[in-house]
Amino acid sequence: MKKIQIKNDVNNSLLGFGCMRFPTKHGKIDRELATKMLDYAYEHGLNHFDTAYSYHDGESELFLGEYLKKHDRKSFTLSTKLPVWKVKKYEDFEVFLDEQLNKLQVEYFDFYLLHALNKERWDIIVKNNVFKFIEEAKAKGKIRYCGFSYHDGKEPFKEIINSYEWDFCLLQINYIDFNIQQGAEGYDLAASKGIPVWVMEPLKGGNLVTLAEDIMNHYQKVNPNDSAAKWAFRWVHSLPNVKLILSGMSSLEQVEDNCAIFDDITPLNELELKIVDEVRVMINNRVxxxxxxxxxxxxxPxxxxxSKNFSIYNNSYMYNNKGSGKWQYNSNLKIEQRSYxxxxCGQCLDQCPQKLPIPQLLKEVTAYFTE
Ligand code: SF4
Ligand code: SF4
Known part of the structure; x- marks a missing residue:
């Protein structure tokens, strides 16, 4: 398993185990299978585990705490995330931190993140004196390093990253989405300030592993045996300031595949980067x-x-993932909102600036998802 100097005193596996998508049974974590997955990863050199207060409705921290007891505390690093949206006053910060230390059955967190920051949440926690909390938690030895995960636009990101000497930040980055949220600009700003970047959703929630046949052929002309997942992970690893790549694994096969990929992972070379640029265009052309x-x-009427029908249809077709598209069509749209x-009546036609033949396209959506 490839190791990387994540901080001066932390040499970690480049791959971190994201504990938000464990397999489930009857609505709860399938602990037997999840334990096998964690064991496999740990035995193959993965030594960073990442969870959050909210994952699996709170069960992820409890389960991971039970699991990690059997390993020497110094043999792994652990990160979890503060549910900032629940903080109403200064005292709440430490109440949540202590609850999380208890649930995970550890004395300290190596890395503690302010979870899913956006402008609104940021303004509230700044008013509640978040910087004082971080300094005190560090001084008490409850956390070693503090960072944040982020989901908002470019401007709030600049404000947040410039407001404190962060130890790291966790960003959604993959080769399709590099320009959304904080964008490449945000990554560059973090790099210029010497703030290490951790990556979430390197496979865009699994979308980048099920690509269409012509796209896979394009990849395989260069590396005949490499999976789409390996290309996506290697692209992220090609960004020099990326110090940890989190993958939310949900099956033993995924853990095995990912461990094999990260065993000898290397950044992409110039030709391979060009191929990814071409693949990005090919994926976007499938809209x-x-x-x-x-x-x-x-x-x-x-x-x-x-537009929701069209967006689900587009995503499903772009990433060649009909199963996930069907699931979204049936779960994210109420019955009356569906294309069929x-x-x-034609009422929508004149309103559409793109002059789309909406009723005809809705028939196409229906055929795609119901055939
Ligand atoms: S034609 Fe347009 S407005 Fe009329 S029912 Fe279909 S989608 Fe709705
Ligand atoms: S008006 Fe046209 S472009 Fe706008 S959401 Fe409706 S279908 Fe899409």
């Missing part, structure tokens, strides 16, 4: 409906969520 999501076509309810 089926040029809907911008402006919603001018709404309301529809029968209640169809027109269109009565072809």
């Amino acid at each position: 089926k409906v040029a809907c911008t999501g402006c919603r001018y076509c709404l309301p529809c 029968v209640g169809i969520e027109i 309810n269109c009565i072809e």
Whole structure:
């Protein structure tokens, strides 16, 4: 397992185990299978585990705490995340931290993150004196390093990263999404300040592992035996300021594959980076409906969520993942919001700036998801 100097006194596996997608049974973590997965990873040199207060409705921290008891505390590093949206006053910070230390049955966290920061949450915790809390928690030995995970635009990111001497930050980065949220600009800013970046969603929630055949052929012309996942991980590893790559693994096969990939992982070379650039274009060219999501076509008299139908269809087709698309179509859209309810009244047609033939396209969506 490739190791990397994550901080001066921390030499870790480059791959971290994200504990938010354990397999489940009857709505709870399947502890037997999840234990096998963690054992396999640990035995193959993975020594960083990442969880959060909210993962698996609180069960992830409890389960991981039970699991980690059998290992020497110094043989692994542990990160978890403060549910900042629950903090109403200064005292709450430490109440949550202590609760998390208890649940994970440890004396300290190597890395503690302020979870899923955005502008609104940031303003609230700054008012509640978050910097004082961090300094005190460090002084008491409850946390070694403090960072944050982030989901908002470029401007709030600049404000947050410039406001404190952060030890690291956790960003959503993969080769398709490098320009959303904080964007490449945010990554560069962190790098210029010497703040190590950790990566979440390197496979875009699994979307980058199920690519269409022509795209896989393009990859395999260069590296015939490499999976799409390996390309995606190697692309992230090519960013020199990335010091940890988190993967939320949900099956033993994924753990085995990822451990094999990270055994001898190397950054992409110039030719391979060019291939990824081409693949990015190929994926984006698979967009089926040029809907911008402006919603001018709404309301529809029968209640169809027109742009949501198109967005689920586009994503499913782009990433060649019909199963996940079908699941989203049936779970994220109420029955009356689905494409097959269109009565072809034509009311939406004049409203669409893209001049999309909406009723016809909705028929296409219906055929794709219901055949
Ligand atoms: S044509 Fe279909 S989608 Fe458009 S407004 Fe009428 S029912 Fe709604
Ligand atoms: S008006 Fe057209 S582009 Fe805008 S959301 Fe509706 S279908 Fe999409």
